[in-house]
Amino acid sequence: IENKHGHEKPGNKDLMDLEAEPQTPVFDLSLDTRTEGDITTLSVTPVGLQERRGSNVSLTLDMCSPGCTEPYGYGAQLSPRDQTAKEYLREGTNTLTPSQLHTRAIDDQALQAEFYETPMNFVDPKEYNYPGLVRKNRYKTILPNAHSRVILRTADEDEFLSTYINANYLQGYGGEERAYIATQGPTVNTVGDFWRMVWQERCPIIVMITNLEEKNEKCAEYWPEDSVTHEGIEIKVVTVTQEDDYSLRVFTLKFGGEERSLRQYWYTSWPDQKTPDKAPPLLELVEEVEQARAEAPPTSGPVIVHCSAGIGRTGCFIATSILCKQLRSEGVVDILRTTCQLRLDRGGMIQTGEQYQFVHHVLSLYEKQLSHIVEE
Template sequence: MSPGCFPAFPEDRRRSMSRQPSFTYSEWSDAREEDLFELEAVPETPVFDCFADTKAETDPVTLTVKQVGLQERRGSNVSLTLDMCTPGCTEPYGALLSPGEQSARDHLLKASNVLSAEQLRTRALDDAALQAEFFETPMNFADPKEYDYPGVVRKNRYKTLVPNPRSRVCLKATDRDDFLSTYINANYMRGYGGEEKVYIATQGPTVNTVSDFWRMVWQECSPVIVMLTNVEEKNEKCTEYWPEDGVTYDGIEISVTRLIRADDYRLRIFALKVGTFLDTYILRLYWYTSWPDQKTPDKAPPLLELVLEVEEVRLRAPPKSGPVIVHCSAGIGRTGCFIATTILCKQLKNEGVVDILKTMCQLRLDRGGMIQTPEQYQFVHHVLSLYEKKLSCSVEE
């Protein structure tokens, strides 16, 4: 029995500093240093996580948002909402959108900047242009008041960050009237060419949501989890939700079959099983450990290698496998960079051009705040430049 045949689970910113990024190009193992773009070394630049120090105990209904700067005025807080609809609905109530919200939605639907290989190289080095483009793009965060249900606040790692309603993942439950049992802070994300439900972007699980996370993994039959945060980065960013040997969550038996340690990530392979079903469902967890807290990675090649490996595993997965689950802590910054890079590598390989702006907008339509800072936005451009160089070298050979 293939994994896709398994039944559903039975209970069924603050403003960023305007400085150059902290990363530099590094050579691939088979490339000469002079073949790659060179950047002068610069001091490490902090990338602020606007949710990093936010406590989750406060009821979101009582929240107030203060005006703090350009990014917020551009829609980086809860003021820009794509779908003002009941959580779980699949169609937006367009009539309820305010003029500002409608304007933000229109911007995200129409914004585009197609770059050829040569234009990509130039654009990646234009810090001012990229920052201007980033701040012109609405964040499209959902309003926490959309989720005015008892107990929901305890399931959000950060009190102001909730899933955009139209694309949120709904957990299956025996009692559909029990909203809390269906809720998880996660969104389905479209992939290359607008393909539906290729990824799930979610927050790092908390102690309160570990069981919900594994219910989602089983329900969606996800072949891969990509974790882009450490457990502790000054404070807790993600609880250690995986077992060292084996564990059972809500009837889902999870056992570790293999652990592989690479230079920049750890790969755990799990076997999942529910009840008396004889077949097991194989899951891979890539834990990328080389993305420093409050920075962009110092090197682009390791992240690019992971992006390409995960995509290859996804393509080899059984036909009925579900979305790849990607998370950091809040599930928007590093998560957004990873998903965007995966989509854009495919576009560059297939079309010879990339539209990084349009891809970021597509991601933010599905989950607010994806690609959280201008430094991360510039880093995505650099990773794509590196991949374009890699493709060019392959063609020449």
């Protein structure tokens, strides 16, 4: 298996690499890239693959022996659309008080167990059997769940390809509909579709959480140096501001005599995240985006969030945003509930156990900041 995917083809990571537990305790550079190999050749469902631990050999045996089960009960025998998985995602809950949150954030074992018990809800690639679709997906096994996918409006409604973008609407805090759109990092082939979506959905803000390259391409540079036109939409850069951990670009978009403003927060400090001390910059970004959202015109649509695949770092950011609101308004957080809710709408949100831990660290820090303010 290794050789087929390994060093002979530069740019396609060795499967051992791909799947091994990250060496660093939290946040490995390749966290987002774990699905880059051609999973299908292993004849394993994406759900099983994301949850496996151990070597490739054990993967193939575990997953393919008849009637096998994973240690935590959600393995390859459950297809991603299995009823039990869906029920788990609808009902999963674990409400934490501040003191429980602080204790749990450092309980690696409990968090790993909870993470691995939670179904990923990936889409079976067979659901999208359309010629030409390959060019519209960055990773062939990470696809948008059909019920919540963003459908691009087009003159020819029957032309599936022109309605398709690898993006899903996600609920926000308190069940707010279409609060976010989670999407893959645009590829050279999908830049036009991406801008169609930005305009169609009246998005006021884009949050980008990836570098353009990390070992290989993660995202196309979909914005201009000063101006460009995509699909009839004229995109102009107004200002670029460099902050410590992100840069902010403000654009004006013009189409059909209408003009709008768009902000892009490009957060680049994630790849070095190997320890929880990277929590403050993420919190700062969450707060900046909340503030900008509050100031956007009332007709504005969802905030677009993307990394490379649009599930890992994207899931961490959206979950953190929702959970900060929950903590402020209810005084408790339910990280499991939020993860389940996000995965119902886009499979794989919060992609690794390390990321799941990280979200706990970030919320723990946020709670300490909040109670510190209250004490003062």
